[in-house]
Amino acid sequence: MKIAIIGNGILGLMTARAWLRSGINVEISIIGRQSRPGSATRAAAAMLNSFAELEYDSLSTPLDRFKFDLSRAATAAWPAVFEDICPTGGDVTFGFGTYMLNNSATDSLDDDNFNAVREFAAEFAEPCEDVDPRDIPNYHPDPRYRALRALLLKREGWVNPKQFLDALQAKLATNQRVTFIDTEVSKLDMGGGKIRGAELADGSRLEADAFVLANGANLSRLAGELGLPIQRVFYGIGMSIEMQSAENIHTHCVRTTNRGLACGVYSVPYGPDRTLIGASNYISPIPHDHAHVGSAYTLLKAAMDQINNKFYRANLISVNVGWRPTTSDTYPLIGKTSLENLWIIGGTKRDGFHLSPVICADLVTSMQGKSVDERYAQLAPERSLIRNLTREEAISKTVRHQINAAFQHDFSPARNRMLEQLERNIRTDLESLHDRVGAAEWGIPPELTDMYRYHHIPGTA
Ligand SMILES: Cc1cc2nc3c(=O)[nH]c(=O)nc-3n(C[C@H](O)[C@H](O)[C@H](O)COP(=O)(O)OP(=O)(O)OC[C@H]3O[C@@H](n4cnc5c(N)ncnc54)[C@H](O)[C@@H]3O)c2cc1C
Structure with a gap:
């Protein structure tokens, strides 16, 4: 055959x-x-994360539970895969143990997601413990962005994908x-x-x-x-950045929760003196060979503010750009x-x-x-689109994610009703988009809002 x-x-x-x-x-x-x-x-990290990828509403449907079952099975499978492909480690950098941060770089969506990871870990008896953020090796955030809570997910790993x-x-x-x-x-x-x-x-x-x-x-x-x-399938254009430094050697993956339409900020060991930070996400109907300067700015700033302020003197080795295959x-x-x-x-x-x-x-x-x-x-590849968010769930979720993303991008609202007004404006815009595409009984997944807005995914109107 x-x-x-x-x-x-x-x-x-x-x-x-x-x-x-x-x-x-x-x-x-x-x-x-x-x-x-x-x-x-x-371009991937590549984090071998399962619980660390969960958000407060991640397991709300049977299909999401199935995907999570696959993810947990993958966590169990990786040690044997390494044993088969790189039994002595050799040229492949990999390891296990992921620190998850709960910091104040953005809003309370992070807190909800952090609490959810902890609760799901307890529900599934996943080896995980609370740690004092100060005990995380090579964790040196800007004091204003320091985490007050952290978890160690012991079985969640990473590998240099190249x-x-x-x-x-x-x-x-x-x-x-x-x-x-x-x-x-x-x-x-x-x-x-x-x-x-x-x-x-x-x-x-x-x-x-x-x-x-x-x-x-x-x-x-x-x-x-x-x-x-x-x-x-769309192009989820993502950037990660490889750095070299003998003084900032990270021994584990250190990451925030998923947040604001993406996976948060993280650093992973990438080689004896290498660290990878990631990642941005910009969904596009067409491929782009390069990512935006703004993404590099946000990523470097977030990594220096939230993970290690000494990264400023690391050598920038390369910028990786890859396309996450993102379905409709x-x-x-x-x-x-x-x-x-x-x-x-x-x-x-x-x-x-x-x-x-x-x-x-x-x-x-x-x-x-x-x-x-x-x-x-x-x-199955020829299924109809899975639409398992209600209109209200989708709109509320998108408002939350967009505000959370704004705070990650240096948003500083005036001390008046600006934040409430912004939330209202985003909600009104999303309601009219849902009306236009016929989304009365179903909702647009937050990350695909613009793919519906610009007619790349047909609605039901
Ligand atoms: C920045 C970033 C960070 C990520 N971090 C993680 C992470 O931490 N953990 C994780 O699990 N996942 C992560 N991902 C997602 C993960 O990388 C993808 O889900 C996964 O790699 C997809 O694998 P693939 O083989 O489908 O696609 P790809 O790796 O894109 O491979 C597709 C291959 O097909 C080739 N190709 C394209 N067209 C043709 C053609 N016509 N004929 C022949 N070949 C063709 C391409 O050149 C490419 O080599 C990340 C992705 C990005 C971009």
């Missing part, structure tokens, strides 16, 4: 690994430029059944209810028995031409399409690296015709 995997990010490579581990005799081609343009994987991807690719390449093809797929040739072949950018053509589309935020570029009812309903796309030999894995937004050992293995299991958790059906 020949399998073509389109895309060479973490999901493409972990899918190949899962096939090799299945024991079935397959030939695998992985297509993608070695430079990996726009790769989310290479080093890991290299090690994973090197291991896959030692297997004669795996071929890496350094180009892009420019078109999928469909006929007779299946994919007949892939046309490559170098003019050649690749045929296979099964195709896996794992090309990240570019998914709609190929899938869109097939005429299948697959929702649009914010949930991943995993499973078989209505074409008999086309499978999709993608749309994993900001936790795809962490989820990869579990969702890639499950995809391969289902490609073999074996059963997987039946809740995966809800993530």
Whole structure:
């Protein structure tokens, strides 16, 4: 059996690994430029976070609980993955233990999310303890932004994704059944209810028995031409910054809660004298090779204010920009399409690296015709948009996130009714947007407000 995997990010490579581990005799081609343009994987932290990613309302639906089950299974899976790919550590920097801060850099949304993480950790008996923020190694915030509470999530880790991807690719390449093809797929040739072949950018053509589309935020570029009812995937343009300093060596991941439409600010160990800080998020219908100067300003300032004010004298090594694959309903796309030999894995937004050992293995299991958790059906690539927020929930949540984001971006309201007026204005704007797109019974996910506003996602009006 020949399998073509389109895309060479973490999901493409972990899918190949899962096939090799299945024991079935397959030939695998992985297509993608070695430079990996726009790769989310290479820009990631990559934090292996599960509880640290939770917000106060994260587990309110059965589908969210399913996604969280996958995330917890991934936490359990990572130690064995490291044992397999980089048993001695070698060139791959990774570790476990994430400090979560509750500071006053923005408003009370942080407090609610911090409390929620703590409560969910207790509910699921996750190893976690309260710590005095002053005991966090190399935590030197500006005093005005210091945390008064902190948690240590003991099993939540991180890995340098570039080093890991290299090690994973090197291991896959030692297997004669795996071929890496350094180009892009420019078109999928469909006929007779299946994919007949892939046309490559170098003019050649690749045929296979099964195709896996794992090309990240570019998914709609190929899938869109097939005429299948697959929702649009957007580019969640994110920036992370690599720093070098011998005096600010971070031994653990240090991060805030998720906040204001993004994942907060964090630092992770990235090498013996390297630290990565992240991350920005700007959702766009088109790809951008570079991120905004304003994002770099906010990120550097937040990292110096909230994590380590000595970062000012670290060396700035590089700015990574990657595209988080962000679906029109914010949930991943995993499973078989209505074409008999086309499978999709993608749309994993900001936790795809962490989820990869579990969702890639499950995809391969289902490609073999074996059963997987039946809740995966809800993530089927040709589903209708999942709309599990009510209009009121969505509007209230978006108002909160936008105000929280404003405080993160130096907003300082006048000592009058300015804040209330601003909240009212945002709410009025969102109500009229919901009216315009026909969102009476459902709500627009906060991060996708502008994708609805500018007609990139159709409403129901
Ligand atoms: C700044 C940032 C921080 C993040 N932090 C974390 C984190 O801490 N933890 C976490 O779990 N996740 C994190 N993420 C999210 C995570 O990186 C993604 O969910 C995950 O990497 C998606 O993997 P992928 O393989 O689908 O996509 P990608 O890594 O984008 O890989 C897709 C690959 O396909 C290639 N490709 C595109 N088009 C074609 C084509 N036509 N033919 C062939 N190849 C093609 C691309 O060049 C790319 O190499 C972060 C993302 C960003 C941007």
